[in-house]
Amino acid sequence: MASEHHTTVKEPLIHITKNAAMPFWKGLLIRATAVVAAFLFCSLLAALFIGANPGEFIRAFIEGNFGGGAWSLARIRIWELIKGTAILLIISLAVTPAFRMRFWNIGAEGQVLISALASAAVVYYGKGIKQEWLLLVLMLIAAVAAGIIWAAIPAIFKALWNANETLFTLMMNYVATLSVAYFLVIWTKDKNGSSSLGELQRGHLPSFGNTYLVFTIIVLLTTAFMFVYLYYSKHGYEISVVGESQRTARYIGINVKKVIVRTMILSGAICGLTGFMLVAALDHTITVDTVGGRGFTAIIVSWLANFNPLIMIGTALLVVFLNLGAGQLATTFRVSNAFPDVVVGIVIFFVIGCEFFIRYKVHFRHKNRHAAGAIHSGSDHGNDQENAAPAPAIPDKGGKLK
Amino acid sequence: MFKKLISLCLAVLMVAGLCVGLAGCTNANADFKIGVILLHDESSTYDKNFINAVEDAQKALGLSNSQVIIKKNIPESNDCYVAAKDLIAQGCKVIFADSFGHEDFMIKAAKEFPAVQFCHATGTKAHTEKLDNYHNAFASIYEGRYLAGIAAGLKLKAMMEADSTIVPKIGYVGAFTYAEVISGYTSFYLGVKEIVPTVTMDVQFTDSWYDETTEKNAALALINDGCVLISQHADSMGAPSACEEKGVPNVSYNGSTESSCPNTFIVSSRIDWAPYVEYICRQTMAGKAIDTDWTGTVDTDSVKLTELGKKAPVDGTQAEIDKYKAELKAGTRHVFDTNNFTVGGEKLTSYKADVDTDEAFTPDTEVIKDGYFHESEYRSAPYFDVKIDGITWKNK
Numbered sequence: 001m002a003s004e005h006h007t008t009v010k011e012p013l014i015h016i017t018k019n020a021a022m023p024f025w026k027g028l029l030i031r032a033t034a035v036v037a038a039f040l041f042c043s044l045l046a047a048l049f050i051g052a053n054p055g056e057f058i059r060a061f062i063e064g065n066f067g068g069g070a071w072s073l074a075r076i077r078i079w080e081l082i083k084g085t086a087i088l089l090i091i092s093l094a095v096t097p098a099f100r101m102r103f104w105n106i107g108a109e110g111q112v113l114i115s116a117l118a119s120a121a122v123v124y125y126g127k128g129i130k131q132e133w134l135l136l137v138l139m140l141i142a143a144v145a146a147g148i149i150w151a152a153i154p155a156i157f158k159a160l161w162n163a164n165e166t167l168f169t170l171m172m173n174y175v176a177t178l179s180v181a182y183f184l185v186i187w188t189k190d191k192n193g194s195s196s197l198g199e200l201q202r203g204h205l206p207s208f209g210n211t212y213l214v215f216t217i218i219v220l221l222t223t224a225f226m227f228v229y230l231y232y233s234k235h236g237y238e239i240s241v242v243g244e245s246q247r248t249a250r251y252i253g254i255n256v257k258k259v260i261v262r263t264m265i266l267s268g269a270i271c272g273l274t275g276f277m278l279v280a281a282l283d284h285t286i287t288v289d290t291v292g293g294r295g296f297t298a299i300i301v302s303w304l305a306n307f308n309p310l311i312m313i314g315t316a317l318l319v320v321f322l323n324l325g326a327g328q329l330a331t332t333f334r335v336s337n338a339f340p341d342v343v344v345g346i347v348i349f350f351v352i353g354c355e356f357f358i359r360y361k362v363h364f365r366h367k368n369r370h371a372a373g374a375i376h377s378g379s380d381h382g383n384d385q386e387n388a389a390p391a392p393a394i395p396d397k398g399g400k401l402k
Numbered sequence: 403m404f405k406k407l408i409s410l411c412l413a414v415l416m417v418a419g420l421c422v423g424l425a426g427c428t429n430a431n432a433d434f435k436i437g438v439i440l441l442h443d444e445s446s447t448y449d450k451n452f453i454n455a456v457e458d459a460q461k462a463l464g465l466s467n468s469q470v471i472i473k474k475n476i477p478e479s480n481d482c483y484v485a486a487k488d489l490i491a492q493g494c495k496v497i498f499a500d501s502f503g504h505e506d507f508m509i510k511a512a513k514e515f516p517a518v519q520f521c522h523a524t525g526t527k528a529h530t531e532k533l534d535n536y537h538n539a540f541a542s543i544y545e546g547r548y549l550a551g552i553a554a555g556l557k558l559k560a561m562m563e564a565d566s567t568i569v570p571k572i573g574y575v576g577a578f579t580y581a582e583v584i585s586g587y588t589s590f591y592l593g594v595k596e597i598v599p600t601v602t603m604d605v606q607f608t609d610s611w612y613d614e615t616t617e618k619n620a621a622l623a624l625i626n627d628g629c630v631l632i633s634q635h636a637d638s639m640g641a642p643s644a645c646e647e648k649g650v651p652n653v654s655y656n657g658s659t660e661s662s663c664p665n666t667f668i669v670s671s672r673i674d675w676a677p678y679v680e681y682i683c684r685q686t687m688a689g690k691a692i693d694t695d696w697t698g699t700v701d702t703d704s705v706k707l708t709e710l711g712k713k714a715p716v717d718g719t720q721a722e723i724d725k726y727k728a729e730l731k732a733g734t735r736h737v738f739d740t741n742n743f744t745v746g747g748e749k750l751t752s753y754k755a756d757v758d759t760d761e762a763f764t765p766d767t768e769v770i771k772d773g774y775f776h777e778s779e780y781r782s783a784p785y786f787d788v789k790i791d792g793i794t795w796k797n798k
Contacts, residue, residue, distance in 0.1 A: 067491070070491060072491040073488065073491035073492060076484065076487055076488050076491055077488070080484065080488075181609075181610070185578070185609055189579075195578060195609075196478050196501075196502055196503025197503070198503065198505065198506040199480075199506035199507060199510065211480075282479075282480060283477075283479035283480050283481070284479070284480050285478065285479045285480070285503075285506075287477060287478055287479065287503065289477050290477075290479070292477065330474070331471065331472065331473060331474075332467075334467060334472065336443060336444055336445075337443040337474050337475055338443075
């Protein structure tokens with residue numbers, strides 16, 4: 001690192017070099033520090049703007065996620081935390097393979113929503129289907145098919161005509177939202193009130209005691225599958241190569257178009273599974289807000305986890321934990337629900353910001369080095385001094401890291 | 403020394419105990435809690451109206467913030483049921499929800515927690531579910547719209563007197579073709595018709611409760627079509643701002659638009675939910691039953707008109723509104739008096755409305771008696787869905 005140092009120009013005040021490797025625990029420590037720092041900062045904001053002292057701030061986060069005192073409340077809140085994490089996690093898993101091949105799919109929101117719509121449509125139009133299990137199977141098939149179609153359309157356009165996938169998937173979100181609004185108007189045409197469907201009486205996944213248990217288990221299985229698929233399968237390897245360089249991929253005989261379409265089909269299928277679960281296991285209805293922006297939050301979750309499914313469990317948990325805690329803060333202090341968004345935004349900003357300190361090293365210009373640079377006359381002596389200088393500026397670190 | 407210390411400690415403890423005891427006595431309902439479930443937050447005018455009402459009721463009842471728990475952004479899904487359970491676990495004795503789509507999930511919770519009262523605004527199923535702890539509420543907002551129509555009629559009359567070429571056609575931007583909207587625009591029309599008997603009205607639907615662009619375009623289309631006065635039943639500023647741009651007088655909904663539309667704002671009607679929230683709290687505290695269907699009226703201060711605009715309304719409007727309001731209160735005047743409108747050229751003598759919600763939406767209840775349509779009497783939510791003469795649907 002130090003040897004890359006160039007000596008013939010005046011050294012800038014701040015100097016950045018790439019950090020090749022860092023022990024796992026050290027990266028974790030930096031990230032944890034960032035989260036703590038963000039919390040301190042948010043607690044300061046809470047004190048300034050809503051008059052919550054740090055104790056109340058922390059209490060809101062504990063209460064919002066784990067309840068306060070009574071077990072009946074704690075049980076509800078902990079399961080809400082698990083449920084929220086599971087939903088966010090499975091959508092994050094869905095967007096991950098595409099991101100690993102640098103296909104910027106921001107259409108998970110629409111893919112999940114259209115799948116949920118397909119599931120609800122099966123219940124609505126399938127009044128003649130008497131067997132509950134058959135109805136559930138059809139709902140699942142319809143949802144997965146809808147998710148795949150929604151994901152495959154932009155993928156095919158990308159593969160064949162190199163259409164911009166970011167814009168395309170984004171547009172598909174709007175089509176999905178408006179389709180839901182359209183069908184809700186049709187389905188509730190003669191009803192009094194508003195265009196809300198109410199609770200679907202059929203197509204409920206068996207709960208086996210706890211409503212969220214089956215869902216949580218399915219999400220964990222999907223996580224394990226995704227981890228193996230991405231890290232230990234040929235497909236996963238192909239995705240990584242396409243992500244690194246499409247030319248390299250072509251050179252070693254990978255059919256890039258096929259990989260793009262295949263990967264998006266997988267994404268769409270997982271979104272389909274999610275949409276099905278939202279209708280059959282969790283919400284028992286559909287509205288335009290069924291996905292509620294989680295298709296976009298999932299992008300951040302996936303990215304924060306560096307596209308690793310196992311780390312994603314933690315990042316999804318973090319985001320949901322923040323939302324529930326800050327939401328409790330807004331409830332306790334009767335402030336606008338914009339405040340939770342601000343808190344989540346700040347913490348994520350800090351976490352993303354700390355990645356910079358993990359990937360790069362910052363050197364500040366040293367006084368005597370500056371002097372050395374200034375009197376530099378092109379002699380070997382000056383060069384030596386310059387090269388030697390960075391080491392004491394960041395004692396030990398450089399050596400250890402290498 | 404030691405004895406003194408002990409006696410001092412004991413004295414302090416006793417005084418503290420007395421204080422706690424007295425504090426407990428001053429508020430017999432110290433452990434009363436109400437939980438409020440809202441679809442959105444204060445950024446929606448609809449939910450803002452509920453937040454204000456809950457806070458007003460809280461003040462009137464002298465409850466603390468920890469006794470009134472407000473949960474915002476609760477979707478019309480199973481999340482509503484979970485939110486209700488969460489509130490009950492926090493000790494709430496009454497749960498109130500503000501959106502139509504919350505109903506099924508409130509009923510689900512009501513069946514599970516018979517000791518807790520569930521009150522749902524705008525719903526329709528309480529009178530058929532027959533649960534002791536599940537209740538619906540609405541307000542006779544048609545009375546408010548009728549009075550706003552009187553103000554609009556006076557303005558229209560003045561416009562016609564000033565310019566004899568004006569054709570008395572007014573426009574209305576409605577959300578959906580549901581009874582709630584039909585009941586609303588018909589009562590507004592009948593108010594105007596009371597002052598200008600020759601008036602006709604065009605209605606444009608937007609298929610959304612909140613869509614600023616569509617509402618604005620609908621208002622502009624009506625204005626281009628020759629409508630000289632506009633009102634609306636949708637939640638955005640779309641229609642009022644279109645009117646301000648074109649200089650067309652506007653009757654608003656949910657709150658005053660005077661500040662952003664100073665030249666065209668006449669008046670606005672709104673439902674004040676504070677009397678209902680106060681009512682359900684008082685009944686629960688006293689251990690008394692809550693009405694299955696509660697309809698707020700002009701009389702209960704649930705239906706309100708805002709202050710009149712400073713420029714658009716004609717002089718003497720307030721006096722006329724007060725006159726009609728007194729007649730409504732006294733029961734000598736009915737908005738849907740069958741002498742005041744016709745259907746297909748005929749006077750309406752019998753009409754069956756869909757009061758009991760069912761899959762097929764079958765009309766089940768005779769609602770015309772004593773010469774008027776009994777709106778919001780057999781159920782709090784509106785069910786007037788008659789298409790009367792003089793009103794034209796433009797885009798359906």
